[in-house]
Amino acid sequence: MGRSLLKYLIAFTFFSFSGIVILDYFILPNYVGYNNEHYLPDVRGEYLEKATYQLRSLRFNTKPILIPYSESHTPGTVIKMFPRAFTKVKEGRTIDLTIAGKDEDIEIPDISNLSLRNAKLTLTKLGLGIDTIIYEYDNVISDGYISFQLPRKGQTVKSSTNMTLGVSRGAPPDYYIIPDIVNYSLTRARKSIINEGLRVGEITYEFQPDLVPNTVIEQNMTAGMRVSFPASINLLISTDKQEN
Known part of the structure; x- marks a missing residue:
């Protein structure tokens, strides 16, 4: 009886181990697709045709997304990809490719x-x-x-x-208010004037080495004053360049 029990235990151990090996190396990989995954190659900078060929050779699908022309990118090349390069992805996945447009x-x-x-x-x-x-x-x-x-x-x-x-901005108001733009940068002053519905008038420059260049020194209309029309505001702007 002891020998029979020993044979039974040996057989049970063998078949259990075999079952685990088969499950781990054959059944589970096929079920979850472990053997069908690949690391995405980096196709950024490649032309669409070459990038598509590389990805399809690994059994991926591709979806090109065309964006407007930009001087910083070569037309027809891949700018971005999703999922990102070097990501492990299952076969059959669609890879989004952002493509630089042409100047047409x-x-x-x-x-x-x-x-x-x-x-x-x-x-x-x-x-x-x-x-x-x-x-x-x-x-x-x-x-x-x-x-x-x-x-x-x-x-x-x-x-x-x-x-x-x-x-x-719709119908004009009954009056306009002159903004206080002294000490503003010229860019900020322009925006402030336009946002109030007023106009930028004559711009003159004065040498002021102690001020940041392009700073408003004076405005010809008093801040807070009300006017009934879209008046032009003249500006005196600082510069660090002295006239010869």
Whole structure:
């Protein structure tokens, strides 16, 4: 009986060990896909065709996402990828590839009377950028909508072109208040004047080595004063360059 029990224990141990090996090395890997995973190669900087070939050779799918042209990227090359390079990914996964767009001829669309948000979406889809946004009062165009655009509709430009947009602030107020912009930088002063619905007037420079260059020293209209029209404010600006 002792020998039978020993044989039984040996057989039980053998089959248990064999079962664990089969489960660990054959069944589980096929079930969870361990043997079907690969580390993603880094295809950033490659042209779309080559990147697609490399990924599909590892049985990945690809999804190109085209973005507008930029001088900092070569058109047609991969800028980003998701999941990221060197990530372990299962076969059959779709890899998103962000591709730099080409500098193409674009006909400027008519975005007048669009909201600023919709205008931005329209321009972005065409690869056009926005350089400057000017807010101004308008008796006709509703608040937050495009009042003018440069270049104008119908003109043909490159897709990398930046546009200037005018955005309505609605009907003008009964009066305008002159802002206090002394000691502002010139850039900040311009924005403050425009935001009040006023205009930037004549800009003159004065040598002031003790001040930060492009600082507002004086303004020709008194801060806090009310005016009934969009007046122009003249500015005296500091410079560290002395005239010869």
